Amino acid sequence: AQSVSQHNHHVILSEAASLELGCNYSYGGTVNLFWYVQYPGQHLQLLLKYFSGDPLVKGIKGFEAEFIKSKFSFNLRKPSVQWSDTAEYFCAVPTSGTYKYIFGTGTRLKVLA
Amino acid sequence: NAGVTQTPKFQVLKTGQSMTLQCAQDMNHNSMYWYRQDPGMGLRLIYYSASEGTTDKGEVPNGYNVSRLNKREFSLRLESAAPSQTSVYFCASTVSYYNEQFFGPGTRLTVL
Numbered sequence: 001a002q003s004v005s006q007h008n009h010h011v012i013l014s015e016a017a018s019l020e021l022g023c024n025y026s027y028g029g030t031v032n033l034f035w036y037v038q039y040p041g042q043h044l045q046l047l048l049k050y051f052s053g054d055p056l057v058k059g060i061k062g063f064e065a066e067f068i069k070s071k072f073s074f075n076l077r078k079p080s081v082q083w084s085d086t087a088e089y090f091c092a093v094p095t096s097g098t099y100k101y102i103f104g105t106g107t108r109l110k111v112l113a
Numbered sequence: 114n115a116g117v118t119q120t121p122k123f124q125v126l127k128t129g130q131s132m133t134l135q136c137a138q139d140m141n142h143n144s145m146y147w148y149r150q151d152p153g154m155g156l157r158l159i160y161y162s163a164s165e166g167t168t169d170k171g172e173v174p175n176g177y178n179v180s181r182l183n184k185r186e187f188s189l190r191l192e193s194a195a196p197s198q199t200s201v202y203f204c205a206s207t208v209s210y211y212n213e214q215f216f217g218p219g220t221r222l223t224v225l
Binding site: 009032034042043044045046049051090092094098099100101103104105106 | 144146148153154155156158161163169171203205210211212213214215216217218219
């Protein structure tokens with residue numbers, strides 16, 4: 001069965017620090033990959049997505065992610081975090097042959113001002 | 114466009130009571146989903162509807178039923194609420210299964 005793993009459950013950073021959140025998936029075929037963000041008390045919103053082409057994908061608010069097929073990874077990065085980036089981040093992948101998505105368990109990021 | 118809307122925003126039930134959570138989308142999306150979100154467990158799929166007229170079980174369907182009323186609306190029913198169903202419930206929709214999902218604002222449900 002397909003799976004998505006997020007290794008960091010809680011991350012605390014100071015403002016201006018660099019961020020990298022890990023995401024690994026198990027499916028070896030063609031994949032579409034997503035990162036969603038959930039700000040406190042809000043619903044999930046799309047941060048960025050990868051369908052095909054350039055493996056380095058840029059999203060909103062200065063976030064980017066790199067698809068590395070050989071490592072089954074889609075890590076999220078930001079060079080310099082801000083206090084407003086405090087949120088929970090979810091990696092997700094649609095499962096092949098179904099209409100279901102698999103979400104990782106999420107990473108809670110706290111940015112200290 | 115309102116996107117995905119959910120009602121109610123908050124609800125408190127007593128064990129054994131029933132209720133229906135409503136979800137509607139105005140983006141002409143084909144597929145709709147119900148998730149529950151619990152601390153440390155991410156999002157878990159309860160039921161989904163790939164297209165109008167079809168519904169399928171997700172990861173945690175027990176204790177729930179759904180109705181895809183039309184292309185716009187997808188409701189979730191708790192027939193006999195239990196404290197284990199205390200959670201935040203999100204509805205989502207997508208134009209096709211490999212595209213991004215759009216989420217509603219959520220319903221915070223407490224079962225006493």
